[in-house]
Amino acid sequence: MATTQLAEDLPGICVDDHGSAIGMPQLCADWVPxxxxxxxxxxxxxFFILSRIALPRIASVVAxxxxxxTNDIAAAEELKRQAGEAEKDYDRALADARAQAQAIGQQTRDDIKAQLDTAVADADAKIAAKTAESEAAIDEIRASSVANIEIxxxxxALAIVAALGATADQETVSRAVDSRMKG
Structure with a gap:
């Protein structure tokens, strides 16, 4: 009777056929509706909170x-394109620099060869001049030595003739030495 009184005092509490309260009120059939x-x-x-407040915010964040x-992908594509162009420009500049270095090297080799050819020609001319001078000096020495040999x-010959006890005049000795020197 005490449980029935409790059920009458607190409406909504489910009681079983014996008047005792059921353990879980949310499972009470009287409360389901x-x-x-x-x-x-x-x-x-x-639903209204989500559709009016949360979902628009989420949709705006997602958008x-x-x-x-999308912008980052487009920027990355543009940067990739620019990097490709920069690499092509770099390769072109590198090829131009190599060609220019080859041209400078060839020009330097040509200049050095021209200078070397000029120096060799000058040296040859100096050597030829020195050779001509030397030959002239040798010819002079040869001519003077022949004259000196003759003297x-x-x-x-005069001293030998005198040493032998004979006398010879200068003219006879000169003709004898001249004829002997000629051959």
Whole structure:
């Protein structure tokens, strides 16, 4: 009787056939329509909150991120294209620099060869001049040595004739040495 009195005093408490309270009130069949009503109201409120506040914010964040990603991809493609062009320009500049270095090297080799040819020609001319001078000096020495030999031969012949005890005149000795020197 005490449980029946409790059920009458607190409406909504489920009691079994013996008048005792059921352990889980949410499973009480008397309360199911009330629970469904509040469940529907709660779901409608959550739906309106989500559809009016949360989902537009989420959609704007997703759209912003999608736009950012799209812009980043486009910027990356542009940077990739620019990097490709820069690499082509670099390769072209490198090839031009190599060609220019080859041209400078060839020009330098040509200049050095021309200078070397000029120096060799100058050296050859100096050597030829020195050779001509030397030959002239040798011819002079040869001519003077022949004259000196002739004088020495004449003086020696006079001395030999005098040493042998004979007398010879200068004219006879000169003719004898001249004829002998000619061959």
């Amino acid at each position: 009330n629970q469904i009503f509040w469940l529907v109201i709660t779901l409608v409120v959550i 912003e991120r999608t736009g950012t990603i 020495v031969a004449k003086d020696t």
